[in-house]
Amino acid sequence: MLLDSRTTTYLHRAVTALTAGRLNGEQLSPVCPDCDTDVTQLPGFIFGHLLWRDAERETVTVLVGCEGYWTINPHLLDVNATNWRPRTAAHDTTRIGARDAEQ
C-alpha cells in the first residue's frame, strides 16, 4: 500500500486519538470495510490493511482498508477529506468511499 501525505496525517491523528481514548464506537472495528474480513480471524501478517492494536484492551482496529478506505471519520481528526463518506452495510458504498478517500 502506498501512503500519501494525507493518509499519513490521517493515520498519525487517528493513532494519537485512539491512544488518548478519544475515539470509540462502531467505527472502531476489526472488520475491513473493503473486503469484509475480520482481521483477527486471520493468522499472521495481514497484507494490505493498516491496523492499530490496543495492547491494553486487546483489540485490533482497521484504520485503512485493503482498498484504501479510511475507516475513521477524518473530520473527527481535523483531516480535510470532503469526499469521504461513512461506510454502510452495503459493499458498493464502501467501495465508493475507498476511491474518494484517495482523492
Ligand SMILES: [Zn+2]
Ligand atoms: Zn480488506
